[in-house]
Amino acid sequence: MGELFETLSENPLAVAIVLCEVGFWVVLAGGLVARYLLRLRRTSAVLLVSTPLLDLALLVITVVDLRGGGEASAVHGLGAAYLGFSVAFGHSLIRWADQRFAHRFAGGPPPVKPPKRGPARLAHEWREWGKCVLACAIACAVMALLSFVVGTPERTEALWQPPGGWMPRLGIVTAIWFVAGPLWTLLSSGTRDYERDRA
Known part of the structure; x- marks a missing residue:
């Protein structure tokens, strides 16, 4: 813990x-509280729409640094990866939290579970997996932007080398995501179908 601090x-x-x-998560929770507990739909919409501003702020801080x-350094790469995954998965996370909050506090239907x-x-x-590809593409684009901003390849080797x-x-x-996700599901489905046909 001391090393982390x-x-x-x-x-x-x-x-x-x-x-x-x-x-x-604070802005997301505030938006959901405003929507379902305080009935302030306009305030909720403003809060939920403003979540990408955090990503923009992080990008600006990284460029300025x-x-x-x-x-x-590895931290700059982590920042770019965080940006990519935040943009690609942010909407899904908001929808995930919204379904559960609505079900718990506003009598909404049970959350939709993956098949x-x-x-x-x-x-x-x-x-x-498509979201993962999008996230990684955004992260790489951000790192390319950072390399362009710096203009000195030696100072950005931690990003691309x-x-x-x-x-x-x-x-x-x-x-890894492809193998553990779509490919594994495809192969396991094929195995089950084969076993069912034999039975």
Whole structure:
């Protein structure tokens, strides 16, 4: 725990990432409370729509940090990855929280659960993997932007240089997600169909 606080104290960007993540959930909770408990739909809409501003703030902080002469590090790559996944999965997270909050506090229907098997499950896995691809593409675009802003490749090697750079890491994440998601679901569905036909 002490090492974590030391890392945060030495790296303002790491603090910004933590604050953006905490801020997302605080703004989301505030928006849902305003909608379902306080009946302030306009205030709720403003709060929920403003969540992308946190991502924009993090991007600005990252650019300013590098423009000030800083050298890209693993934290900058983490910030870009956070931005990508926040943009790609943010709407899904809001919908997930909204369904559960409405069911718990406003008598809404039970939350929709992902299908467990069959073509619907496979389609679900493809959609989730597509979001992963989008998230990684956004993160790589952000890192490319940071490299362009810095203008010195040597200062941004932590972002793109294999094997430890963040771009190769995101490629690995995409491949693992594909194998554990759509491919595994497709193969397991084929195995079940084969066993059912034999029976």
